[in-house]
Amino acid sequence: MRSRVTLLIEIGCEEIPARMLPGAADGLGHVLVSILESASLSAGTLSLYWTPRRFAVRIEDVEAEVPARRETITGPPARAAWSPDGTPTRAAEGFAKKNGVRPEDLVRVQRNEAEYAAVEVVRPAWPLAEILRETFEGAVAAMTFPKTMRWGDGRHRFVRPVHWLVALADDEILPLSLYGVKAGRRTVGHRTIAPGEHPVADAESWVETLEKAGVVVDPRERRRRLLENLEGEAERELGGKLVSDAALLEEVADIVEYPGALVGSYEKDFVEELPREVLEVCLRHHQKAFAVMDAEGRLLPGFAVAVNVRSDPRGDICRGNRWVISGRLEDARFFWREDRKRSLADRVKELDGVTFQRDLGSFGAKTRRLVRLVAALADEMQWDSSRIALLERAAELSRADLVTGLVGEFPELQGTAGALLARADGENPSICEALAAFYLPGGADGPLPESEEGRLLALADRIDTLTGCLAVGMVPKGSKDPFALRRAGFGAVRLAASFADLDLHRAMDLAAGGFDGADGGPDLGASTVQDDLSEFLFERLAYIALHQENNRYDEIRSVKPLLERCFVPSDLFARLRALRSFRSSNDFAALTAASKRVRNILAQAIEKGETVDRHAATDRLTLDAETALLEALEAGGPVVQKALDERSFEKALQTISDFRPVIDRFFDDSMVMVEDRGLRAQRLGLLARFSHLVHDIADISEIVLHGTA
């Protein structure tokens, strides 16, 4: 074997769910990398591959063996290993035995200025094949998947039954096995294009071997070619363009081994009668099919699907897909016609019979709470009464589509169906728009509803759900979050941040007030859920700040004390942005150090029972350093306050940064904890005043800078 090799491991299985494939390949990558790392073997580029029937990792430029080397193993201290006359003690004998040498073979070594007994051993070269043979199966068996299964005699548990294993270092087979399947060089071709086993010459040519066997094993390449084929077919056969859908493309590219594409058409009547949203959901969710449009963006009565074949010589595949799609569209048309026989508003009363959550009553009760909550929130924001009335109407209709046939058959149409039916009923357009969007955002990412009405409705809905669920003890734990409360939390924070002054604490109080037992809903009584919810939502805000706004954890900690006053996400995000851009300035760095010092002095003073009062008299502060600080605070105070009122947090930070020379001088020239009690109190008062001003912006003593941590 050469000194550096290309390593290839392919695990062949029965069809693995598309959603688990990237994780499976990634998991195998981690398995191999950690094996190589723990043997200190260096390695080059790693690539992940998968199709429904296999996942694989190829690593280039892997060191082929751990070279032979001399190693010194340190044992007990020398004085414990040898008696004064130089004979080995029992400790030395034990240590020698454990390492397979005689006590006479022990040597003396220096470690940390002391002498120890040691053995010198020669480790033979450790080839990659050996290393993998010892560790591979155990490590693969420990991989985790969202769901695993047993099969056959039931001895093994894995994502799907394993059928083949290709394990090569260049062109040599590695002596591995997995669940009784021995590694070899035989991969398996596409089920119908090139069925059966195909020998792989070496790790380098594996992708090509599979290509010839009808399998495009590189998922990126498969997706690229699939899109090309789908677009090409749509153009050639239907003279149209694919309605692009990146998430669908990713999904369908992982349910085929060969990126075949096929288009078909359905009756034109469907396009004319059914709303576009309904058509697209039918195609997408039930047939994983793309819609096709003309050059002007109008839907054509056609579809494009990924197929795991090269061609459809008898036209059966096209016929089958058309058959199923037409059936789905017929169902949708039936429900669309039925649902419009009654108005959406007329259905609201049926929501009393639909459970929202076992302990939280029906969707009817939730709807009534929501109507009251949106009105109260809009009122706080001083919306005019006609606008509030529209919002209340939107809230009233928001869940009525749950009892339509359309949503019963196509749950993905929740919200969309309501908006379409409201439009057909002639409801106000802003109501329809809010209904279409109030399920947005999906979580920490994704768009928000465009209209303010939509965003406020969405926010009220999330806050109501979170308040209720937390109150009945449904707190998400680990991966268990069946009601998707974390997603609701992300939504609430992002939605609230889209309003300049929206205080989540106020919103929570209003929401909790809705659980008063009226309207058949639950009575939460004097629940203390607001504290928990505040904490829960701040965690979501912190996540967004860390992962999307590039904030650091210390910045987040420094704004957290502000929650004691209110919880206005737009304000918190603005402060966090200012801290992020300001933290690199020199004056700010010094000021954080000074703030920490002030914090410590004040904390110790309070602990000792000293009076700390920022309104303390200042008549005895006569040192230059003291009057300078006092003057700076008196002059700076209003400037900071004005900056805060204008939400220009950078300016506020700049203003307090300018305090740096005076606060440094204060610490240089003045002693706070002097004997004189009166003077002490005045100096403490001065620091408290400084601290108070700074805390109005953020508790910057939390900021950890290099060298000051």
Add this chain to the structure above:
Amino acid sequence: MSEALTLQEMNLGLSRFWAEKGCVLHQPYDLEVGAGTMHPETFFRALGPQPWRVAYCQPSRRPADARYADNPMRVYKHYQYQVIIKPSPPDIQDLYLESLVALGIEPSEHDIRFEEDNWEAPTLGAAGVGWQVTMDGMEISQFTYFQVVGGLEVLPIPVELTYGLERICMYLHDIRNIFDIPWARAEWAEGGVVRYAALRRRAEREQSIYAFEEADIDAHRRHFEHAETEAKRLLGRFMLGDDGSEKKGDPLLIPAYERVLEASHLFNVLDARGALSVTERQGMIQRIRRLAVGCARAWVACADDRAEGAA
């Protein structure tokens, strides 16, 4: 009529194929069931260590799917071809694909895919991992490796294959309405063929009316209670405690299980009839499940008798 197989030829084709693969050909169970899985030859045989292979075509009643014979796809009762093989053989996917040839399908000419679908039967306390098999975009089979049956982990693992015969037949004949399915070729009949409508239409219409409008709700509730009480009594005859650890009398396992099947069907009718609130519905599912679990535990506990069969 096209050359494609009739419904009964498909039934025969699958039976011949799976008989050649060593399956016992059984008859459908003679009580109302919602799926082939409920047949005792599947439910009980999935438990315990003995190997088992069986195939049968089970008429399956789903009252909530009834459509007064108006819907071209949905019916109160359909015919589910069911195969159980335990332990699951390593080449089961290939065997399945080969079996399609017996239905007149040449797999290489179609787009056949195995898409994730983890089957679950809450009333039987059963769950498995597997796929729905699609052909040219249409679901034709459910393919499941059982993991839990009657609340008990199974070992070895049985694999269950079910074929929706009507759908496949409709597709092969390119017909849009289930009632047009050619059931049998028959010289004596009009057009040389007996269609699904001749055998099923009247029953579909009447069963729909019964399930949605006429079924006596109180009587169904009483029968449900009776079936449950009876099943409990029969189970109590020979079991002490819930864990099946002690035996006290002679098992009457099959009659007990039949009461479970009755309860399950009565529940389905009440559900279709719209007589159950969400909580009541959930509660009834749990009650049936408890009985099914009791039967499963009893079956496992009386190891000596298992070889003598379930039905």
